[in-house]
Amino acid sequence: MSNQTDRESRQDDLVPAQSSHRAEAASTGGSLRGRVAAIEQTWLILGIVVALLLVLTVAGTGVLNPANLANIGRSTGPLLILGAGAALVILGRGIDLSAAAVAAVAAQLFVWLVSVQGYNEVQALLMCLAASVVLGLINGVVIVWGQVPALIVTLATWQLYIGLFRLFVSKETNATLPRDSTIVDWMGSGKLLGVPGTLLIAAVVVAMLSFLLRRTSMGWFYRAVGDNIVTAQLTGIPExxxxxxxxxxxxxxxxxxxxxxxxxxxxxxxxxxxxxxILFDAITIAIIGGFSLAGGRGSIRGVVVAAVLIAVVQNGMTLLNFTVVATTLTKSLILLAAIALDAWLHPESEETVRAGDL
Known part of the structure; x- marks a missing residue:
């Protein structure tokens, strides 16, 4: 009986942490900021995607050609997978700048294991994922138990992981997929019932994360941590x-x-x-998708449409023959605008600021 009472008490204590953002939205409901924040972000992004496709069509780029749409779908998959990972960390008021390095290490490690060490693809894939777990653990332990800001830690490990790989594993800067590859080749360029393999893999990732965040107590607890870590600690959540x-x-x-x-x-x-x-893409997708840098807010559905938007933007710039400099500048401005809009729509409360920063 006492255990049940204790659990109910903790659940009651969670209410302020989970509802602080809603109270904030209600307090600004009559203002311009409140009205804009009330718009369903997913539909807003979809509207931008449709408008962008119309503009590119009028410009005569052939963006709606079946072959080009297949290219957009193929490029959306990796963007969505990486963006979902970035969004998950941002939801807990963290950030992972080392994701770009982990992606490079995993890809080059796979080629080295198959081409040099003679492992088959399944073995190499498992070892690459295991290496990714280790790299993630290093980040997490230093940030969580060492209490070092995530921004500093992952900025350092971004270069550290690349450097260690080149020092102890392979000095080659370019890795080429073996010609006899079947699994990884299908993951990147294969199809199933006309759907690109990259999209199918991304769909599995999205479904799993969505279930975790929306249907499990762990997901709700994690949102509470992102909303206010101090309150989460006081209620006994294993933050x-x-x-x-x-x-x-x-x-x-x-x-x-x-x-x-x-x-x-x-x-x-x-x-x-x-x-x-690649880092710009991931963070931009997370923020455009509705994951606030203030933590505790966001849905995977928003990340999906944001990934589509970024894929269309990239494809459009390619069709319009943008230079590398122009492409980088455009994507940087999109990220800056997304961060500024997030800061305007979701200002941090005094209580959240005291809870800590990135």
Whole structure:
């Protein structure tokens, strides 16, 4: 009887943490910010996607050609997988800048294991995912138990992981998918019933994360941690384990993204993994998808439509012959605008600021 009372008390204590954002929205409901925040973000992003497709069609780019739509679908998969991992960490008021490095390490490690060490694809895939778990654990332990800001830790491990791989495993900067590859080749360029393999893999990832966040107590507890970590600690939520787990999952998804991209392009370079491009994509997708940097807010559904938007933007810039500099500038401005809009729509409360920052 006492245990049941204790559980009910803890659940009651969770109410302020989970509802603080809703109270904030209600307090600004009559303002312009409140009205904009009340718009369903998923439909807003879909509207932008449709408008963008219309503009590209009028411009005569052939964006709606079946072959080009297949390319958009193929590129959406990796973006969605990596964006989902970034969103999960951001939901808990964290950030993982090392995802780009983990993706590069996983892709190049797979090629090295198969081509140099002679492992089969299944063995190599399992070892790459295991390596991703280890890298995620390193991030999580230092951040959670060492109490070092996630921004600093993952910025350091971003370069550390690439450097260690090149120092102890392979000095090659370019990794080419073996010609006899079947599994990874299908993951990147194969289809099932006309649906690109990248999208099918992303769909499985999205379904699992959505179930975890919406249908399990662990998911609700994790949201509470992101909303206000102090309140979560006082109610007995195992916030350290949950935050550690988020970095491990993010790392696994980053490793999976690297493998999928290896299958898409047929090769992978360390330079690409250590650049800002893939990281920009992941964080932009998470923020556009509705995951606030203030933590505790967001849905996987928003990440899905945001990934489609970024894929269409990238495809459109390619069709319009944007230069590399122009493409980078455009994506940087999109990320900056998304962060600024998030800060305007979801200002941090004083209580949340005291709970800690990235």
């Amino acid at each position: 350290r384990g949950l935050r550690l787990g988020s970095y491990v999952v993010s790392s696994i998804l980053a490793g999976l993204t690297g493998i999928v991209l290896l299958g898409v392009a047929g090769s992978y370079t360390t330079a690409y993994g250590s650049s800002e491009a």
